[in-house]
């Protein structure tokens with residue numbers, strides 16, 4: 001069965017350990033700027049949102065790639081970049097709705113979460129279980145995707161009204 | 170390790186130079202608080218004015234700062250303290266120090282004084298001194314917001330001072346994020362005296378990890394150990410305020426400036442009550458413990474007030490010390506003191522003193538300009554915060570800190586001021602706990618419990634297990650004098666490890682006896698940095714750090730007489746409240762002397778508290794100052 005890397009935003013403490021272990025795993029260096037997960041922080045209003053690839057079913061990054069370097073790997077339920085094919089045009093960067101794919105400024109490669117080949121490092125280190133690698137039925141996967149697509153909008157609304165008691169709900 | 174660098178910044182001449190950190194310095198002082206001590210001893214001449222341009226502000230990430238080492242977000246800040254005229258040293262959490270390292274620097278040594286308000290902009294190896302005229306007068310949440318907007322980058326980390334620092338309040342702090350304060354010893358005042366409003370950092374550089382696979386495995390183990398630890402549940406849900414109920418039940422609170430040791434309405438401030446206002450917990454960089462509350466007041470007159478915190482010390486300083494037991498008031502006070510950039514602990518200490526003086530008629534309406542200094546009145550707390558930050562009225566006197574305020578308010582006021590070396594005693598009553606009192610009184614940065622806190626952890630498990638853990642016969646309970654000297658030293662050294670590595674004290678005995686020890690730290694350092702520092706070398710390094718801090722104070726004129734608890738703790742017994750063994754207790758003078766002797770001896774210092782020549786030689790300190798860095 002498919003497994004998905006699920007984020008429970010309400011549990012995230014904003015510690016960024018996921019970023020740092022991801023970058024150590026992938027690059028041998030601590031450097032959040034090169035991690036494949038990014039904890040977007042609005043420090044002044046106490047909001048932290050880990051963002052990473054949603055491994056979209058019909059992925060815009062796959063659709064847009066002119067050389068088919070970006071492909072869907074059904075086995076692991078992920079979208080993968082093939083470094084040998086990638087020409088670094090960054091179309092995928094432009095179209096990903098979550099900003100989950102980026103150009104690594106050191107290796108000059110396109111990077112995105114590859115689920116660590118089925119053993120996600122970030123999940124292991126997240127103490128609060130804000131990140132979980134779980135079995136997912138097709139139904140709740142699509143439901144979560146739907147919610148995740150709305151997320152940027154929701155967050156914007158939330159941040160715009162920081163001082164209301166909506167924090168508590 | 171190759172990337173590690175220090176930057177020297179002279180605000181008078183606007184000169185900036187950069188230098189690598191030699192490996193030898195790493196091995197001898199590690200980083201963070203260790204290199205801070207080294208820099209201060211080498212770059213500050215004795216007797217300077219802490220508010221003069223010759224003072225040097227050092228800002229340091231720890232040796233492991235910003236790496237995958239758990240809780241490696243701590244930042245150490247030092248200078249000569251304007252509060253005590255001795256060592257200034259303070260430590261804050263958050264995300265500033267890691268960002269400093271990602272920006273290419275481990276340490277900053279800031280000298281001189283800018284002509285006009287400036288801020289430092291540190292970005293991927295570059296350092297610029299920028300105009301901050303438009304930031305002057307802004308609070309510690311507005312300042313980062315403006316800087317981020319200017320650079321169009323939300324991820325910039327900013328350490329800034331508030332109005333208190335600008336106005337040279339001697340206990341002004343430096344804030345980063347909403348909660349993290351470099352709070353004690355007035356480092357915000359030093360920044361203000363240099364016209365330095367803020368330090369903004371942003372970086373995308375690599376911190377290479379020597380053995381990534383080993384480091385990942387080992388850190389995963391540590392995190393599992395933390396997960397399995399019973400105390401995680403307490404710290405990660407209730408934070409340090411969880412200590413409040415115990416302290417109140419035992420009779421260990423500084424209530425109304427030590428006139429009592431229990432708060433009759435204390436339950437209102439119990440951590441469980443704080444939960445009602447909490448909408449989540451926050452963690453510092455890389456921290457699996459996440460001990461800090463994110464709160465908002467949902468209704469009532471304080472509706473909408475939101476912040477992170479308060480930790481237990483702030484709760485004590487703004488709560489029982491002033492006899493305030495309404496949670497909302499403490500939460501609003503916490504927000505206010507953070508925005509002004511005031512050390513909440515010093516604030517609570519000095520204001521509770523002033524209220525007692527007013528109560529006893531030692532000061533009157535003439536001095537308070539008509540303000541009724543009542544206990545338990547949050548309006549008084551807010552007003553005193555404003556007055557101190559703005560240096561108005563009585564606030565202008567209190568802003569000077571204990572040493573100078575006593576001079577101004579008269580000899581009669583002296584006894585009631587509970588301070589050591591010019592820094593206010595904390596929010597606890599330590600008359601029944603001699604080891605705690607010794608730790609606070611001998612701390613190298615004034616009255617403080619973050620240098621040594623021989624607490625509950627030393628009482629856990631069987632006597633046998635404890636003796637084995639510490640390596641000597643530890644006192645059987647809280648109220649013992651015997652063995653306290655050694656115990657205090659043990660904690661002093663142990664706590665200096667995370668301070669030097671840039672980690673949190675929750676990664677030591679502070680959390681529980683089953684967390685990291687010297688062997689573990691040594692392994693962590695090896696996996697992460699590749700530096701081979703054995704457990705015994707690390708132990709020696711922290712001995713060296715503590716002794717050098719002591720030497721800094723001695724060079725400034727501190728002597729044995731500065732290592733005593735305040736007179737009040739030695740003459741006035743605790744009231745007959747709290748548990749039986751805490752009632753009617755004073756610090757016994759004679760036994761305290763013995764304790765102090767034992768403590769000095771354990772450190773290899775003579776009976777005056779001066780490091781013996783052989784100790785200095787053993788630690789390689791006999792040639793300091795050496796100006797190697």
Ligand code: SF4
Pocket residue numbers: 011012013014015016017018019039050125126127128129130131
């Ligand atoms: S490790 Fe977990 S809690 Fe920490 S930032 Fe990442 S998702 Fe949030």
Ligand code: SF4
Pocket residue numbers: 052053054055056059060061062079095096097098099100101112
């Ligand atoms: S990179 Fe972006 S578009 Fe592509 S699969 Fe991941 S989330 Fe979807």
Ligand code: SF4
Pocket residue numbers: 005021022025035036037052112113114115116119120121122123
């Ligand atoms: S699963 Fe692996 S690649 Fe993806 S964010 Fe987590 S650590 Fe990074």
